Structure formats: structure tokens, C-alpha cells
Amino acid sequence: MTKPRLGEGKGRATRTPEEPASRTTRTPATGASARFSPHDDGEEHYEEVMRLAGAHADLPLEAVFKEDLLRLGLAFTPEALRLAASTKPKAYFIFSFDMVPLTELPAAALHAPEEIALVGGPHDLKRTIVSVRLNPSSPYRVEEQQGKLQLMAGAQELCEVKLAPMPSAYARELPGGKSMREVAPTIEWGYLIYLTVFRLCQYFGAEEECKFCDINENFRQQRRAGRPYTQVKEIDDVLTALEIIDEEERRQPARAAQAGEAPHAAANAGATLPLEPATAYTLTGGSITTQLQGLSETDFYCRYVTAIEKRFPGRWISKLVVQAHDAEAVRRFDAAGVQIYHPNYEVWDPRLFEILCPGKQRLIGRTAWIERILTAAEIMGPARVIPNFVAGVEMARPWGFERVEDALRSTGEGLEFFMSHGVVPRFTTWCPEKLSILGRNQGPAPLDYHLGLLRVWRDTIRRHRLPVPRGYGEPGVGRAIFSVSAFMDVLDESPRRGA
Secondary structure (H helix, E strand, O other): OOOOOOOOOOOOOOOOOOOOOOOOOOOOOOOOOOOOOOOOOHHHHHHHHHHHHHHOOOOOHHHHHHHHHHHHOEEEOHHHHHHHOOEOEOOOOOOOOOOOOHHHOOHHHHHOEOEEEEEEOOOOEEEEEEEOOEOOOOOEEEEEEOOEEEEEEOOEEEEEEEEOEOOHHHHOEOHHHOEHHHHOOEEHHHOEEEEEEEOOOOOOOOOOOOOOOOHHHHHHHHHHOOOOOOOEOOHHHHHHHHHHHHHHHHHHHHHHHHHOOOOOOOOOOOOEOOOOOOOEEEEEEOOOOOOEOOEOHHHHHHHHHHHHHHHOOOOOEEEEEOOOOOHHHHHHHHHHOOOEEEOOOEOOOHHHHHHHOHHHHHHOOHHHHHHHHHHHHHHHOHHHEOOEEEEOHHHOOOOOOOOHHHHHHHHHHHHHHHHHOOOOOEEEEOOOOOOOOOOOOOOOOOHHHHHHHHHHHHHHHHHOOOEOOOOOOOOOOOOOOOOOOOOOOOOOOOOEOOO
């Protein structure tokens, strides 16, 4: 049967841009939809999280804690930051992913880790990788106890925290004194090389920028702090950095064998867990609405992919995050060597897309954006097109849905639409960054929204019997390495395994 294209069928929003989203009565503050206040007691918050975990007993507890840490961030004691100083640091690889600006963080926060791994503890948690989002007011804090790091909620111990060791490639210097951490940082415990080759976005100002995004403000704060933060990365620097990563990884197995160790052991008695081998790279940056260096967005980003794939053919899974482009551009991405294309649609609801993504609505429009995703799937194959959305902005004030069930219904409609065409969206858990328009004066979406979304996403991909998204590592609790949402943690090997 022919699948419906965009705009066909039921369930489309009909509100005008000036009309607020559903404002029916919220569940009482003691219920599952209560928004967390940063001043709540950590132990009381822990009890509420455990209550919600019981209400979502089909989800792993690891995924529950992961989503809560991502939406609320976490704090580090000075002792914990000192212990983390020699491990893999936060690179601010594209956005701030912090709930306060750098000026409100202690100087020692420079040593905050990129990610943490949750292991063991009273709940015997399986290894769970979580992106670090700094928030001094979080109910969660990492503290040092007898040389080890522990995750705490008030006086309640949750689990031990492990860190990623400093990558050997980070110790190498590029020509001109540029650092590896700046040019080619890795995330997802080393699995993904993140190449943000354009640090700014040409959707500029309140009338153009996506309201949840702080890419431009983060660039400014990094520069004001005196940190190296290159606006446009040179292709030669990127290629040199990739050569270093390749060289260092080829040396690692030999070094481990000489020491009598497994190169990627599952556990470590010390403060760190070994890094994963770099398996993929993401090439991305801000949107180019006119030209950059005399080039269109397609021309600008294609030249990087072409150069990388010529120098390292097939070495890593190549992923490109740019806008939704027409068929001609998609064919160029494919010919250049892009294996995974991410034309991120950000939010499904038509009215919210128009409000939260005003520049994208003006330049391309939601209808054209989604039609282009489907066209890309026809050209490249649906398994190679993985659009992202920002989970939680559906409930952000003053425009978002008031009730969890309404937000889930809307987001679930988008998931059903795309997966009925074989396209599997993925999502990033929204972090209300204070440098963004949307994050200035509010906290995150309720935890029960995020847990409900994990369930809707998992059940939809199972119902359509679609493969595990490629380029995100292994699925499943204790195996997943994707760190900015728990969608891979709740997915098992069935029904079909992606490459």
C-alpha cells in the first residue's frame, strides 16, 4: 500500500502561530508531570525518580537515570574535578550543553569530563554512558570518596562513576600549535570523531536562530574565555588530525598486547574505563544560508567529505549533519562518500516548528523539509537517512504542550510518519542552555515525558521491524555508547540488526 506523504491523513495541528499550545490542566505538582525545581532536596528527587521508574518498569533503570541526568545536568565537587583533571575533558564540540554559562562555573570546571560512565552501586547498574551537562544546582553531584568517584542525590549513593582516559591523540599537537581536542574531539567514549568545521550559524539573531540552540552564543563565550575556538577549520588541519587518530589507534593494540591487557576491556579497577575505537565521524557545523568562503552549504561541506574519503576511504562510518537539501544535493552527498545523512527536523508539531525554528521555516519551510527527508530516503535508502529531533522542546514554555500525553501524541505522530517510510529518527535530550533563547528562564521537560518518549520510540521501531540505526554503536543496556539520549539503551538486538 502506498504510504501517505506529508499532510495526508489525520492528526495535524491547526493552531495559528499566535495561539498557545494545549493549556489544559497540568497533573498536580506531586504527580508524574511535575517539573523539577533545582532547589529540591536530592533525596526527595531520588524518591520521585524511583516512583517514576516503577511506573515505567519496562524501561531499564539505567535509562531512567540517564535521561534525568541529561535533562537536569550534574554538579562536581572540587575534589571530584581534581580527580578528573587528567582524564578526557569536555571539548564543547558544538554547543555548550551546560545549564549555566562559563562565567558562572568555577575555574576547576575546565577539568569537567566529556562523559561519565555509571556502574554498580545499590542498583547494580550496568555500564551507562552519559554526556556531562554542568549544572551547579542539580540534585545530582559527583563526589570523591576514598579515591573513587560516586554519583550522589543528596545523601543517597546511586552508583560509582568511571571516566574516559585522556586519548593519546590529544597529547599530539597539530601544525601551528592547534590542539587535537579543538580540531577533532571524540565523544561517545571515543566511538565518534566530531568535526564541527564551521562554529557559527548563519541563522543569526532572535528572528532567525532556533530558539533551543546556543551555537552562536557558545562560540562567543568560548572566545571571551580565551579558549582556542576556530570559526572555520582548515581541511588540512582536519586531515592531519584524522591521521593522528588513525596512527594512535593502530598503535593501541600493540601497546596493550605488550602490557598483557585487552585493548578495550569492559571494566577497570581504577577511575577510568578504556576508550572505544573510533568507528565513525560526524561532519557538521552551523547552517549556511547564503555563502561561506564563496561556497554554498552543499559545496562547503562536500569538500570536507570528499577530502576525508579520498585520504581514508571507508576508514570510518561517515555522517553528515546539514540542512534538508534537494535531490541534486543529496546525490552529491552520496557521491562524495556520505554514508549517513542527518537532515534534522528538530520538532514535529507544525506550529512549534514555525515558532522554534523561524529561520528554517523562512528559508525552507517545514513541509519542504520533511518532503526532502523522504526524497533523501528514496535516493540513499531509508536506513541511511536518520533525522534528529530535540526531545523536550515540545513542552517548553510559553508555546509548548502543557500535558505530557499531548506532547507524546504529537511526537509519536512524527515517529509513526517517518518509520512508516522506513526512516528511523533519533533524538537528543533537550538541555535548557542558558545561552539559548528557550533555556534562559525555564527548566527542562518533565521526566515522565522523556520516559514516555523512550517507550513510544522503542515500540514504534519494533512495530515497523526496522533495523538498529547505523553509526551509533551497539544497542542495549550496558552496551550503548550514544551519550546524549537513551534511545540506544532501550533497544535490543531485535527485530533486525543494522550494520
